[in-house]
Amino acid sequence: MELEKLIERFWQKDRQALSKLITIVENNSPYMLDVMKAVYPMTGKAHILGVTGPPGAGKSTLVDKLIKAFRNEGHKVGVLCVDPSSIYSGGAFLGDRIRMQWAYEDDDVYLRSMATRGELGGLAPRASEIIKIMDAFGKDVVIVETVGVGQMEADIIRYADTKVVVSVPGLGDQMQALKGGILEIADVFVVNKADTNGALEVVDDLKMMLHLRKESDWKPEIVLTEALNNKGTTELYQAIQTHKNYLNESGTAALMSQTRREHTCLYAMKETIKKYIDHKMEIEEAKLIQKKVREGGLNPYQGANEIINNILKINIREGE
Ligand SMILES: Nc1nc2c(ncn2[C@@H]2O[C@H](COP(=O)(O)OP(=O)(O)O)[C@@H](O)[C@H]2O)c(=O)[nH]1
Numbered sequence: 001m002e003l004e005k006l007i008e009r010f011w012q013k014d015r016q017a018l019s020k021l022i023t024i025v026e027n028n029s030p031y032m033l034d035v036m037k038a039v040y041p042m043t044g045k046a047h048i049l050g051v052t053g054p055p056g057a058g059k060s061t062l063v064d065k066l067i068k069a070f071r072n073e074g075h076k077v078g079v080l081c082v083d084p085s086s087i088y089s090g091g092a093f094l095g096d097r098i099r100m101q102w103a104y105e106d107d108d109v110y111l112r113s114m115a116t117r118g119e120l121g122g123l124a125p126r127a128s129e130i131i132k133i134m135d136a137f138g139k140d141v142v143i144v145e146t147v148g149v150g151q152m153e154a155d156i157i158r159y160a161d162t163k164v165v166v167s168v169p170g171l172g173d174q175m176q177a178l179k180g181g182i183l184e185i186a187d188v189f190v191v192n193k194a195d196t197n198g199a200l201e202v203v204d205d206l207k208m209m210l211h212l213r214k215e216s217d218w219k220p221e222i223v224l225t226e227a228l229n230n231k232g233t234t235e236l237y238q239a240i241q242t243h244k245n246y247l248n249e250s251g252t253a254a255l256m257s258q259t260r261r262e263h264t265c266l267y268a269m270k271e272t273i274k275k276y277i278d279h280k281m282e283i284e285e286a287k288l289i290q291k292k293v294r295e296g297g298l299n300p301y302q303g304a305n306e307i308i309n310n311i312l313k314i315n316i317r318e319g320e
């Protein structure tokens, strides 16, 4: 079978096979769960680093420098960039591509951007599966860059072991937005563009906000950077390593793995049932019920019940 060959090539570290498996997951193709089942045993080794912040904060510039820092230590790096705004602005990834040309030429760096095609639902879990594939391929670190503006990005960043939140001077209201959600889950704060006015004020603002955070063993570090000039990136690298060590030593990493395994199982179950429904909707009886619903002869909710009870044969009683 085609898929088996592909997976075999994946284990032989064929980057093209890696790309193809990721595409299967990205498109949510029928083979998605088969791919995941096959690669899963080799996952769990990579450190997952989330980098989020408003558009233009310098995340990609920073990621570029971080890749270099990880490569200097001999780590293999995977990068997943999830930037829905790029479908509107068009050139965003092109700019990244030129900047990161050196990384495309390094066999131990794998860069991938994820298009959203306007359908945001289900994006976060799929991003998480793509991270697993890079992990299984043998990446020591997987960096996920997301634009930190909405719930979806917050969902993606939740999958990261270490969550880096990038802010810059002159954000104004966006700083307020940071207070919600993202602030609570950040492990390391970066104030980038430290070469511009107002960086120290941002640091003060963040310190104030940190007082409002729930008491915890981990005290997020605030790192000043000039990504463009490669300043502060060594300190950021160190802060990330410190957090990684904290996760391992405090037992937090083990707890996170437990939750992740549970979520993965739940996700696989839901996807399997979805697939089963799609399959069953093809049979004549289901089509007849659908026809009745379509033509207004049957209440859609009642139609759903009939299909569930008589065709899927799942016994769900009202109110459960
Ligand atoms: N002045 C200054 N500009 C920066 C710095 N880091 C990045 N930039 C610029 O900010 C712009 C947006 O950078 P980019 O990395 O694409 O931001 P992203 O949208 O967060 O990924 C680019 O023009 C960068 O050259 C910095 O430290 N200082």
Ligand SMILES: [Mg+2]
Pocket (backbone or CB within 6 Å): 059, 060, 061, 083, 096, 145
């Ligand atoms: Mg970017």
